[in-house]
Amino acid sequence: MFPFAKQFSLRRTPQSEPIPRTVPNAAGGHAFPVDDWTRLARFLVLGSEGGSFYAGERALTRDNAAAVLRCLAADGARAVAAIVAVSEGGRAPKPDPAIFALALAxxxxxxxxxxxxxxxLPRVCRTGTHLFQFAASVEASRGWGRSLRRxxxxxxLDRPVDAAAFQAVKVRNRAGWTHRDLLRLAHPETDEPARKALFDWICxxxxxxxxxxxxxxxxxAQAPGLDPEGAAALVRAHRLPWEAxxxxxxxxxxxxxxxxxxxxxxxxxxxLGRLTAAGVVAPFSPGTAHVVAVLSDRERLLKARLHPMALLVALKTYASGRGVLGRLAWEPVAAVVEALNAAFYTAFRAVEPTGRRLVLALDVSGSMASGRVAGSGLTPREAAAAMALVTAATEERWQVVGFTGGEAGLTPLPLGPSLRLDAAVAATAGLPFxxxxxxLPMRWALARGIQADAFVVYTDSETWAGPVHPVQALREYREKTGIPAKLVVVGLVSNGFSIADPDDAGMLDVVGFDAAAPAVIADFLRA
Known part of the structure; x- marks a missing residue:
């Protein structure tokens, strides 16, 4: 009797072989393809700067741009609304992907x-820098017709004249463009004396x-011979930005x-580094008290659309005592380090604990150590640790594990919100590739009799080394434990794959480092 069942199974299939509705991923395994709208959401939040382990920056950008164009062709209004929602909601670490997508639109x-x-345009491009980026991007896809110039x-014309003046002195050139270039292209006409004088000065x-x-x-301020006291007086009287x-x-x-x-x-x-190097931020100084007060003000953080990743990168840089570029160095002030750590959690939307038992599983494989999330200095595996701590800080019952491949490839990690964020992120960097x-997370929990209500996996979905597909492992866990466990996949690379089955209501794919992600995860687990 020929053992057909050993040659083909829908319950235990090696990840190197397909199961229904999966496609080959870049690693040689198989995963579920995400649709173009998911790809658009990933791109708007994560971007493609720095590429990934399996795709260079140019290839990843081209793939994502193609997905954006397909969304625009399918439903342009929906695509533009998604771009605006991510931008206005402060959900992305950097505005660049949304600006680029708007230029394509x-x-x-x-x-x-x-x-x-x-x-x-004014909702997505809120600053002069944004507008210059848009001009550089839009010129690659269309000419300067009347509608664009208008x-x-x-x-x-529509912003208050003082706000327009602020952008004129703060951001004078970026991406090869100046305000003079754009005003000469657009030729805006105004009868307001102050605005007309502003345009004349720029041009x-x-x-x-x-x-x-x-x-x-x-x-x-630009006049020769101005002394520091005179400059300080101008700053206080007119709120001049430091760029001026x-x-x-x-x-x-x-x-x-x-x-x-x-x-x-x-x-x-x-x-913060420059302020500390200048002596303004120092132990017990008024400057330090001001910084801590600002970073502790939840409403102010959210109103500023300050993304959590900006705070995480600032924490990592500030605690190191030196800038990423240049020679600037400083002695970190402990109160500021702790305030940055707390502000990271504050910057996410408020999340009510679900009370569920959660396994927070961090993919620490080799592919997660390449590329940079949203153009930051963080690798996907470092970003995964930070995202996991947001959920751990909210929930009461959780276990953090790190996994790669092989029977010994999963390790419980001593990570939690009591550990300072930058230290937790650094801890994952030292794990073996x-x-x-x-x-592995589902197989590990089943083998040890661990009762979990959900598995939250932080990954790039480039899985390939296991004897069983993740969805099969989850379904086996459900069957043998009687627990209707859910799976949340937190995607940390803007590629086209997910280990979540889109046809399974108990599985969800979310975009990593979307500021709304923790609340979306909690709502899904609570349902």
Whole structure:
């Protein structure tokens, strides 16, 4: 009798072989393909900067751009709405992917899609930097027609004149573009004396008396011979941003004290190293008290759309005592380090604990150690540790494990919110690399009689090394324990794969480092 069942099984299939509805992934295994809308969501949050283990930056960007274009062709209004939702909700670590996707929408074949994209321009491109990025991206997909010029003109006309002046002095050039370039393309017309004077100053360098006071303050700050006390007075009187000051004044303590008083939250987080090096942030100083108060203000953090990853990267950099680039060095202040650690959790949306028993499984295989999440300095495996701690900080019953491949490839990890975030992230960096078997968490729990209500797997879904597919392992766990366990897959690379079966209501695929992800996970587990 020929053993057909040993040659083909829908219950225990090696991951190197397909099961129904799976496709080959980049690692040589098989996983479920995600649809274009999931790919769009992943790209908007995670981007493609730095590439991944299996795809270079250019290839990953092209694949994601193709998915964005397919979404725009299928339902342009829905795609533009998704871009706006991620951008306005502060759900992505960096604005670049949303700006790039909006530029693709502005060059779409559908007139309605182009109109929707250009109408959304001020909602997605809120700063001069954003607008310059959009201009650089949109030129690659369309010409400067009347509708595009009009939309750019409205960007300068619709915001209050003082807000337009602030962008003019803060961001003077990026991505090969200047405000002068865009104003000469758009030709916005205005009867407002202050706005007309602002445009004349940008385009011709003519500083009229009617120009906004901030422009006059900028001109005074750029004058030769200005001393630190004079610069500090200008900053306090006109709220000049640090970008409007000559570089030579930025090391001055009195100037940095003045800047700190009115510094926006995002700029404050990015400038902590420089503020500390200048002596403004020091043990028990008023500057430190101000920084801690800002980082402890939940409403202010959320209103600023400060993404948790910005805080995590700031924590990692600040605690190291030196900048990623350049020679700037400082002695970290413990109170600021702890405030950054707490602010990371605060920046996520409030989540009510589910009361479920959770296995938080971190993929620490070789592929998770390559690439950078959302263009940050974090690898996917480091980002996975941070995301897992957000859930652990909310829930009461959880176990964190790290897995690669092989029978000994799973290890319980002593990670939890009591461990400082940067230390937890660093701990995963020291774990050994290996192959990928995303079925290991379920197999491990079943072999040890661990009763779990859900498995939350943080991975790139490039699984290939196991004797059974992850979905098969979960279904076996359900059958043998009688627990209707759920599976949440937190994707940390913007590729086209997931280990979650889209036809199983007990499985969910979410985008890693989406600021809304912890709340989405909790709602799914609670249902």
């Amino acid at each position: 502005a060059g779409a074949e559908s007139l309605e899609t182009r109109r929707a994209a250009l109408a959304a 939309a750019v003109g409205r960007w300068y 011709r360098g003519t500083l009229a008396a009617e120009a906004p006071a901030l422009v006059h303050a900028f001109a005074a 000051l000559p570089t030579g004044l930025l090391a001055s303590r009195v100037v940095n004290e003045a800047l700190l008083e009115g510094m926006p939250v995002g700029a404050l987080v990015r400038q 290996g192959s990928t078997d995303c079925a």
